[in-house]
Amino acid sequence: MTETAFIVIGVVVVIAIVIAVIAATTQRRTARLHRTFGPEYDRTVASTGDRRSAEKDLAGRVARRDKLTIVPLSEDARRQYATAWQQIQSDFVDAPAQSVQAADVLVARVMSDRGYPMTEFDQRAADISVDHPDVVENYRLAHATCIGTAEGGTTTEDLRRAMTQYRALFNELLSPSDGVTQPQTQAPAPPAAVYSTAGSGASATPPREAPGPPQP
Numbered sequence: 001m002t003e004t005a006f007i008v009i010g011v012v013v014v015i016a017i018v019i020a021v022i023a024a025t026t027q028r029r030t031a032r033l034h035r036t037f038g039p040e041y042d043r044t045v046a047s048t049g050d051r052r053s054a055e056k057d058l059a060g061r062v063a064r065r066d067k068l069t070i071v072p073l074s075e076d077a078r079r080q081y082a083t084a085w086q087q088i089q090s091d092f093v094d095a096p097a098q099s100v101q102a103a104d105v106l107v108a109r110v111m112s113d114r115g116y117p118m119t120e121f122d123q124r125a126a127d128i129s130v131d132h133p134d135v136v137e138n139y140r141l142a143h144a145t146c147i148g149t150a151e152g153g154t155t156t157e158d159l160r161r162a163m164t165q166y167r168a169l170f171n172e173l174l175s176p177s178d179g180v181t182q183p184q185t186q187a188p189a190p191p192a193a194v195y196s197t198a199g200s201g202a203s204a205t206p207p208r209e210a211p212g213p214p215q216p
Contacts, residue, residue, distance in 0.1 A: 033058045040133040065130040070115040078174050081110055085170060089163065096159040097149040103166040104146040107139070110173045132172050138165035 033055055034041045045054040073081070084106055092099040112118050116127050121143060129136040142165035148154040154162075 029055065029059070033062075036062065037129065037133045040129050040136055043137060061126050061130050065127060068115055068117070068127070070131065073110070073113060073174065077113060081106065081170075081174060085167070089167075092159075092163060096156055097154070100142070100146050100149055100159050100162045100166070103163060103170075104143060107166055107170055107173070110170065114173060128169070132169060135165075135168040135172060138168045142166045142169075 030051075037044070037058055041054070041058065044058055045051050048054045048057065085103075088099050088102045088106060091102070108118060108124075111124065111128065116124065118124065119127075125136055125140055125143075128139065142162040145154055145158050145162035145165075148158070
């Protein structure tokens, strides 16, 4: 075999190794992002229509999150926020739209106290998606309903669902950043009557229980 042939073979081998390394690196990054974001990974891929663009977006969220200082709430703050939530859900029967708006404000206050920047909503959702990927879509849907209350395009059932969606994120935000459950300060599950829509023409069926913080 000539020297030229050896050189060609060597180049081919090097190219094959480089391709294999790139493929392995890409697979590891995909697996890491999928573990981090779970359903939010699939949602982002679907919304962008391109896996590479989606992964660039998600990796950017992680990089931005790494620069933030997210702190747990104090015990006093958790108790105060839990009490505030109880009041909001108690007010729901008489003022559902106003209660959803109050829930939106309360969740934003907790996020701010934890250290998340209060930028425009899409960026807020992107920031929260790194730490709370399982409930960030709940937050988006609930916020959209909240915006709809100002336009008069929401039903009582929409508002009931939004309260449950807000509570899913609210409960996680009230937990320490390491995920240790604090049952005494978790926003309590509403009794059946709290979200009742009796008299409004909508179903009086209470909402499905939203997931709270993971049990240790």
